[in-house]
Amino acid sequence: MLVPLSWLKEYVDIDISTEELCDRMTMTGSNVEGVTCIGDGIEGVVVGKILKIDEHPNADKLVICSVDVGEKVIQVVTGAPNVAEGDLVPVAMEGARLPGDVTIKKGKLRGIESEGMLCSGDELNLTDQDYDGAEIDGILILREEYPLGMDIREALLLNDEVMEFEITPNRSDCLSVIGLAREAATTIESTLKFPSINVSPCTGNVYNEVKVMVEDTKLCPRYCARVIKDIKIEDSPLWMRRRLANAGIRPINNIVDITNYVMLEMGQPMHAFDLDKVEDRTIVVRKAKEGEKITTLDDVDRELKTNMLVIADAKKPIGIAGVMGGANTEITDNTNCIILESAKFDGPSVRFTSKRLGLRSEASTRFEKGIDINLPRKAIDRAAQLIQELGAGTVVDGIIDVLNADTNPRELEIRWQDINRLLGLELKPEEMVKILKSLNFGVQHRGDILDIVIPSFRLDIKGTEDIAEEVARIYGYDNIPKTLMRGTESRGRKTKRQKLHDYGKDILVGSGLYEIITYSFVSPKVYAMIDKQMPEVVTISNPLGEDQSIMRTTLIPSMLEVLSRNRNRKVDRCSLFEIGRIFIPKTLPLKELPEERQMLCIGMYGDELNFYNLKGIVQMLFREFGILEKAEFTPITTDTTFHPGRTASIKIGDTYIGILGEIHPKVGENYGLNIPVLIAELDYDTILDLSDTQKYYKGLPKFPAVERDLAIIVKKEVLAAQLENVIRKSAGDILEDVKLFDIYEGDQIPEGYKSMAYSLIYRAPDRTLKYEEVDAIHERIIKELAEHMGAKLR
Amino acid sequence: MRQKLENIRDEAIENISKVKDLDQLERLRLKYLGKKGELTQVLRGMGKLPAEDRPVMGQLANEVRYLIEEQMDEHKKNLEDKLLNYRLKLETIDVTVPGTNIERGNLHPLTSVLNEIIDIFIGMGFEIAEGPEVELDYYNFEALNIPKSHPSRDVQDTFYITDEILLRTHTSPVQVRTMEVQKPPIKIIVPGRVYRSDDVDATHSPIFHQVEGLVVDEHITMADLKGVLDVFVKELFGERTQTKFRPHYFPFTEPSMEVDATCVTCGGEGCRICSHTGWIEILGAGMIHPNVLKYGGIDSEKYSGFAFGLGLDRIANLKYGIDDIRLLYENDIRFLKQF
């Protein structure tokens, strides 16, 4: 809400600096977002009258003007073609400053002395909204009479400071100058002086001019109408135009300007219909009929729905209630007679309609948030008064006032100690009464109770907590002490699971991975990119774009995208991880919330990195989480995202927890990654569920170990895991450890075979092993390997 | 004989002092002290001496032997030291060459700042809770005193899945979810991802992170809220940071407030970051609205509470001087390596 300071000062005495006013208003809840002054940057520009225009002897496109600037007549050379003798224009005198830090100096233009500059609207940084005609190409011609030599800021009222208030949605009453004046008066403990509203005696009778029928009294609890005759459409006076413009509303003509002025001043949106265009001179407030259409004032054709409230005449809609009027009854230069509307429409209904039509207006914003039930009648009289004062028409006697609501003020009974309890203060009831009275509440103190009468404009006040806020904000939030909580002592901590979750991240970081965070919504196209069918997904109904329209079910595409981005930026090595949620619908269409699982995705590329680097990291994580022993890595050739020969699926016991491998080159290519890329995606929630970090001490070995090496030749397809399995089974308990230390193919090894070299460590817990004993077991292992795996000793 | 011994002694000492390496020294040792060495030879002739001379000569011979041995040992030690020093010199490396690179990654800056925030609140007795990101309209709005017709429900801001299911627009839905399952005292913070349909620019992202705080107990006051937030701000931004509590409006708290802290960048002097006001807005807070307590099944006559919410991305950006929120989600490794 933009409020010109001069306007505010009309209703409340302010004798402090604007800066202090802003600070104090902010601290009582009317946050000032900034102060601007349109005349800032203009200095030394005065009103001048062009007395005479002479041709320039040396230039066709320039003229020489003699300009009367009050105390003297100066000579100014200009190139603008739109000036005429007798025009009043802004003249920048020698030494003047214009917006953009331009300083005007005396000088010669093609040999002729120029003692100043005639200014265009643009040079003064003015728009048509600030002063009609400011945007024409040429010098700004002033239409009104001003004393010559008058500072242009004073003449055009450009020196008014404009405060921008952030009005929270609960305070609809503050969407008006008077509302903010009330706040200011309380804040700085000053007095209010509202305009007295007097309509001079009128003739005629409104009931003879127009008929008003409100069919839907729930959506329109009050409808006030007045009729104005003998309308003279013209510009409203400069002060009114200036205030409207400063408040952000474009001046149109006197009638429209007056309705807008009253809206800004009092917060009541108003509308004027051209009565001669209203069929049967009848106003009907009703829901729209099936198939009805209207062209609104902004020249857009709109289809109406049957749950939208309209203002209609005997035949057709002439306005969308509370949102915008219709073009069919618009005020024109030929308008002779108008109906002035000042009503209260149901907030949610206006909100629904304006949302449905995608049409928001100053009026709809105010109706949505709620209007004081007493306001329409006051405001319509204020408008009539201004029409009389401006001589814009003849007001017909009487108001049609269709009222279907209770206008009695709401009352509240609260225990004043509850306020202290909530705020942590020890205010006396008298102090609360004083504060509340200053905010126009009626208050009676009776023992433990405050009997409160809520002013009709305070729609937001409902209970003790609201009164507490009123007391707190005027008492001053800053005056409330800072205390530490009493009550039950609590022990702050992370749960075991939360600690483990964080520990996992530490391990990954310790293995050289960088954490990334990516968006949870992705494009449906990512599934094609990773060569998968699109699964059932949670779809956003109003996404920012197709590319961000579904909730992800895998982190892999986001990871590949980040790797690709880094690769494109010439990063030659990248090791990343993300822990993020995926979203799995339980039913489609969605009836209940989807399952949200935390997944861990690791992604890396870089010269020396291969499958085993990634597997090593995963194994380290498993070891720290106490699940390495139970982890099983099985080759998987069927996952289309991955390399069929370099991918393992991972189980912990019987539970599938993810996949690990090199990305299929075709998938890599889709992301512009023509290098090996390693990806693991693991179900982090399940890993946390299965983890077992309880540690038990095992006695240190008391007897020496016997170490034997074993080198065998097997077919290439035989898996290390299978071999290890056979070795462990046939060795029994005294085999302490098996380490694969070499895999070899090539010279001396037959085609299709590989050599595998193991180091076996034997140890018994209770005795020193005899060589013969170890030999026997070693032989048995070799025999079993030969039998089950076709292994030969090398 | 005495003369001989003295000659051997003088000659040996002189020779030892001239020795340049250990081999030479060993040869000298053999020359004087070996089985066929000169001193040994002399001692062998001891038997020919008169009996009364023997003790004197014996003592002298031992003295000479001891002296030579001592000289030799000393010289040997010198030589060995020299040799060692020589080897050490050869082994000299350039200690200004950078150390071997130990690969270690980093947490994302959002995680680092979150960890800091969590630590502060844990220190004040809070626990950590979480909630779903795909949320019911009920928890995101309705139960927070924001009915369907409420003006502060701007459809522009909310991503919907169905009429009743949406992407949470704040972490506040966890308030009522927690109250439903936990009796007071409740003292939690809720970090999490939230969604608003804002177009991306330097200060807006459709996905960002919040940390919600919730306290419900008997006798909780607005003064307590101010106390907790003041401690938090000072812990996070430094002891000298000031806080300012401005009245504001949220449907689910009453009274409500916005909290400013003195600008981290300029310390309150005024700079570009704080629009020359010296203050930056860092969180919203208030006393929980009785309607919200009711939705959570908590007796608002007996209990009161407060809630607050802060934007993690904004705090991270302030702390690290990051000027574009998009950097947080681009994950350029050269960016990530800086934290």
Ligand SMILES: [Zn+2]
């Ligand atoms: Zn600053």
